[in-house]
Structure formats: structure tokens, C-alpha cells
Amino acid sequence: MKLLSTANPKIQKGTKLGYLSFILHLAPATLSGKETCPKRTAGCTAACLNTAGRGGMFKRGENTNMIQQARIRKTKEFFENRDQFMKDLYHDVRKGIKQAERLGLTPVFRLNGTSDLAWEKYTVGTTDMNLFELFPTVQFYDYTKVLGRKVAQYPNYHLTFSAADGNDADVVKAVAQGMNVAMVFDKLPAEYMGRTVNDADEHDLRFLDPLNTIAGLKAKGRAKKDNTGFVRRVIPIIG
Numbered sequence: 001m002k003l004l005s006t007a008n009p010k011i012q013k014g015t016k017l018g019y020l021s022f023i024l025h026l027a028p029a030t031l032s033g034k035e036t037c038p039k040r041t042a043g044c045t046a047a048c049l050n051t052a053g054r055g056g057m058f059k060r061g062e063n064t065n066m067i068q069q070a071r072i073r074k075t076k077e078f079f080e081n082r083d084q085f086m087k088d089l090y091h092d093v094r095k096g097i098k099q100a101e102r103l104g105l106t107p108v109f110r111l112n113g114t115s116d117l118a119w120e121k122y123t124v125g126t127t128d129m130n131l132f133e134l135f136p137t138v139q140f141y142d143y144t145k146v147l148g149r150k151v152a153q154y155p156n157y158h159l160t161f162s163a164a165d166g167n168d169a170d171v172v173k174a175v176a177q178g179m180n181v182a183m184v185f186d187k188l189p190a191e192y193m194g195r196t197v198n199d200a201d202e203h204d205l206r207f208l209d210p211l212n213t214i215a216g217l218k219a220k221g222r223a224k225k226d227n228t229g230f231v232r233r234v235i236p237i238i239g
């Protein structure tokens with residue numbers, strides 16, 4: 001089963017900077033029947049990027065499509081046939097590294113494109129090693145809403161904490177722990193919580209962001225109508 005893809009417009013922006021990002025899209029929340037986002041919120045679930053781009057194009061009268069079905073198939077494979085899934089993922093990473101090298105680009109990998117799983121916990125085959133250990137010179141990165149993940153021993157795995165409606169206390173703790181935080185805004189401010197806000201829509205390479213900054217994302221699609229607090233409102237709503 002092919003697991004990784006490069007067909008994401010934002011991911012492709014990274015090629016201008018010399019990186020080729022490979023992304024794994026699983027089915028978020030409980031769409032597959034199993035939870036892949038343990039700390040999701042009402043707002044993020046409703047505004048999830050799972051339905052951004054082609055993943056959100058449905059024929060009239062249908063509420064699924066080939067992309068959604070593929071994500072569900074992959075997620076079921078992850079839960080029901082973990083050993084094979086991790087081997088397939090390992091081989092996809094190897095292929096991705098070779099593909100990027102042929103193009104003269106640096107390969108980077110984001111495994112939680114539309115999920116929030118703790119990849120540090122999953123070993124490959126009989127090795128007792130996770131992907132970060134098996135590819136120690138390769139950069140992996142993700143966004144997460146799960147505080148306290150045990151990743152400090154993997155310098156090649158970068159995590160940005162993901163702010164949402166109702167996880168402000170975790171945001172404060174993440175900032176105290178030195179994590180960068182991603183936030184969705186109606187309009188990007190220059191600063192928020194006393195920290196510089198970077199335009200995180202310029203590319204997806206969060207491991208390049210300066211330390212102690214906020215990765216600001218502009219509300220898109222369904223998120224524009226969010227009223228849960230998932231989107232931070234800089235422009236006051238009048239009336």
C-alpha cells in the first residue's frame with residue numbers, strides 16, 4: 001500500500017526552499033471507526049484540513065470520495081495490520097529519500113497530515129526502533145495537540161504545538177516548554193501572546209521556524225465561519 005504523497009500545494013511550496021515533503025494522510029478523528037486525534041476539539045474537528053482541496057470535493061448527493069476512502073483504508077490498515085503498515089511506511093520513506101535525492105532536494109516527512117498519532121511509539125518489524133531512529137539523519141515534523149510527547153531524544157523530529165478552541169492551558173504549558181505554537185487567525189497579527197507571528201502559509205517546513213514564535217495560519221474553508229474559538233479573531237465582530 002502506497003502511504004506517502006507529495007500532492008499537497010502547501011507542501012509543494014517547500015520545493016522552492018530545496019525540500020521535498022512527503023505527507024501521510026490518515027482519516028482524522030473517528031472517520032475510520034478508530035480515533036486518530038486524541039486531543040481534538042469541536043472546532044478543529046469541524047474545520048479539519050481533511051476536507052481541504054481535492055479531499056473535500058464530493059459528487060452531488062455524496063459525502064465521500066476516493067481520497068477519503070483511501071485515507072480510511074490506510075487508517076484501518078494502521079490499526080488492523082500494524083506490522084505490515086509500519087513496514088510499508090518504512091519502505092515509502094526509503095523510496096522518498098531516493099526520489100528527493102534524484103531531484104536534488106532534501107527529503108522531509110510529515111506523518112500526521114490529518115491525524116495526531118504518537119509515531120515515536122511505533123517500531124518497525126523486529127528492529128525495536130521507530131522511524132526517527134531508523135532514519136536519524138532525516139528530518140520529520142508534525143503539528144500536535146498532545147502535550148508531553150516523549151520526543152526529546154529524537155533531534156530529527158520537530159513538533160509544533162497546535163492551538164485550538166479550549167486548549168489554552170496546554171498552549172501556555174507548551175510555550176513554557178519552549179515549543180512553537182501554531183494558531184489559526186482571521187487576519188495575521190505581527191505579534192500574539194508577546195511572540196512574533198510568522199506567516200505559516202508561506203510553506204509547511206515548521207522545523208525552519210525561529211524558536212519561541214507563533215506559526216500563524218489564516219482561516220480557510222470551513223474555518224472562516226468558525227465561532228468555537230478555534231480561530232483567533234483579530235478583527236472585531238461588530239453587530
Ligand code: SF4
Nearest residue numbers: 028037044048114115
Ligand atoms: S487534531 Fe488535527 S487532524 Fe485531528 S481533527 Fe483536529 S485538525 Fe483534524
